[in-house]
Amino acid sequence: MGRIPHWLAPVLIYFLTIPSLSGAVTDKTVYPVGVFEGIPREIGVENGSLVGRFADIYRCVFDRVEGNFQFIEMPLARILFQLEKGELAIGLPLVQTADRDQYADFGGRLFQTEYVYLFLEQYPPLRQVSGLRYAFVRRFIGNQFLQGDNASAVMVAEWKQAVDMVKLGRADVVVLPAVLIDHLMAGYEKPFYVRTAAWVDLSLYVSHRFGAERLAPEFRRAIRDCESYDDRE
Numbered sequence: 001m002g003r004i005p006h007w008l009a010p011v012l013i014y015f016l017t018i019p020s021l022s023g024a025v026t027d028k029t030v031y032p033v034g035v036f037e038g039i040p041r042e043i044g045v046e047n048g049s050l051v052g053r054f055a056d057i058y059r060c061v062f063d064r065v066e067g068n069f070q071f072i073e074m075p076l077a078r079i080l081f082q083l084e085k086g087e088l089a090i091g092l093p094l095v096q097t098a099d100r101d102q103y104a105d106f107g108g109r110l111f112q113t114e115y116v117y118l119f120l121e122q123y124p125p126l127r128q129v130s131g132l133r134y135a136f137v138r139r140f141i142g143n144q145f146l147q148g149d150n151a152s153a154v155m156v157a158e159w160k161q162a163v164d165m166v167k168l169g170r171a172d173v174v175v176l177p178a179v180l181i182d183h184l185m186a187g188y189e190k191p192f193y194v195r196t197a198a199w200v201d202l203s204l205y206v207s208h209r210f211g212a213e214r215l216a217p218e219f220r221r222a223i224r225d226c227e228s229y230d231d232r233e
Helices: 009-028 055-062 076-085 141-145 159-167 178-184 212-226
Strands: 030-036 044-046 049-051 068-074 090-094 104-106 111-119 133-137 152-156 173-177 193-207
Touching: 030 076, 044 068, 049 055, 055 212, 068 076, 076 090, 076 193, 104 212, 111 159, 111 178, 133 141, 133 159, 141 152, 141 193, 152 159, 159 173, 159 178, 173 178, 178 193, 193 212
Parallel strands: 030 068, 030 090, 133 152, 133 173
Antiparallel strands: 044 049, 090 193, 104 193, 111 173, 111 193
């Protein structure tokens, strides 16, 4: 084999180094992931990793998608705002709504959880009660569960605040995930009542503006692999 002409060497070096340079850029890409704060028993972040009862199934998903994912706890409203602005790549745990579909891709059902009504008076069916005030966190889908004539919404920053609003008589009903009841009502010695509002599909959203062309299909495949039909125990 003859020697490579001196003028060709730089060209070969350029093409041989393209893959390694491309890989280096990919490896350094950080994908910020917003994790709904305030429900630490179910999902949270410690030392950069997911923890809580939902953590295993979400880890199953992220283990199947290549990327440097940075988990950050934040309020629901901030997660949705930053998903829309493209400042977050992913938000979780989230349910699907038509509004969210406008700026992010839903991953498909990963598992289900129960949303409930919590109240302190023994009401008849809520649809028969007029003027009830429903409390829930901002940008939660609580508006879908308002019942009765002249119902209104009281929106707060945290689930504990929503429960406190009912305890203080500033709201009548809380709409919230059932898994939070025992934690938020711990130590409350008076009667309280819980009724099912709906069973909902929980998963994650991938922001359109962050480059969902690769991430969204990969997450959908991973979610199909990890899907569970039961609430996390």
